[in-house]
Amino acid sequence: MSPKIDLLNSLSEIEQSALIRISEAVSPEDLEALKISLLGRKEGQLSQILKRIGVVKSSERKIVGAEANRIKKVLTVALGTAQTNLETANKDMSSFFDVTLPGREQWKGSEHPINQVIDEVWQIFRSMGFTRVRGPEIDSEWYNFEALNTPLDHPAADQQDTLYLKNSGLLRSHTSPVQIRTLEKYSPPIRVLAPGMVYRRDTYDATHTPAFHQIEGLVVDEGITFVDFKATLSEFSKRFWGSGTKVRFRPSFFPFTEPSAEVDVKRIVIRDGQKVETDWIEVMGAGMVDPNVLENVGYDPERYTGFAFGMGPGRMALLKYGIPDLRMFFQNDVRFLSQLLHGQIR
Ligand code: PHE
16 A cells, blocks of 8 residues: 555544544533543644655645645534534523522422311311211112102102112212211211212313212201201301301201201402402201101101201302312312412412
8 A cells, every 4th residue: 555545544534533532522621631632733643644744756746735635624524513513502501401590399298178078177177076987888778768758659769860879879979978977877966967979960171070978967966956956057167167157047948957957158258358248148958956867767756856957068169269160079180179278279
């Protein structure tokens, strides 16, 4: 191989490997070091080659010299471009990471609003001497209807409203069957609260869900009167909805209570900094336990009397926290649940 070819080959190798190393450089320091090792006046690889130019025939030295110059230019341009790229990349990073931004908070949920309401209701009744009980979600026509003085031809027992299971049994359509189970299991004085899930053939929209919570209450003892009934539920309503709340008992009908009432509250809320009264809001169904119900479970209605009530914690949470859509309770969106931590659902 002629010395000319040999040197030209070496130059070509230097060019190839230098371009790769330049493209792989990750810092300006890398580039500076490369520049010295490639183009440095004394130790640079190009200079080393040119030192050997004496071995080439004088007529051919120009060719080798010109090639060395071309490569020097190419590498100088490549080093310059790489340098600019690194600088702008660093600038991009510093605008990407804004060190003055506050740290990102970890997402936290909180207790579900319905459970919060159940717990608040429970705390109030507990302080009045109630205990907590529960019954099965799959129940029979006897417990869900008949024992509660509701004949099976009553509209509530219709397939249109109640979810019947294939072979036998049904999904309870209210928590009132727990009244019967409690009367069977315990003896007076009875003061219980029974929160739980109930099921109805309902649409799924902003104000209906086919599965929802109820809280049942039952008091049975000797000498329980309508006064106990009104006083207990008035006291509860004021404690739960606020001390300025007005309570109204509106005559109603349930097959298992006589007389029956719907309890309405008129709350005082702050709107635009002003204290204003809301409209009357229906918050529970209630009444004196029907003597037929007591008889159905073997109690003497001449000796024992009582009252019962049922409320919907979903609806209560809706009113208390101003939640616009019942479906939000079932979506478990952590943004919704974490708002409760800060008490600011709007
Ligand atoms: N179970 C009734 C309902 O679901 C509510 C209720 C409970 C009424 C207890 C009276 C007494 O509508």
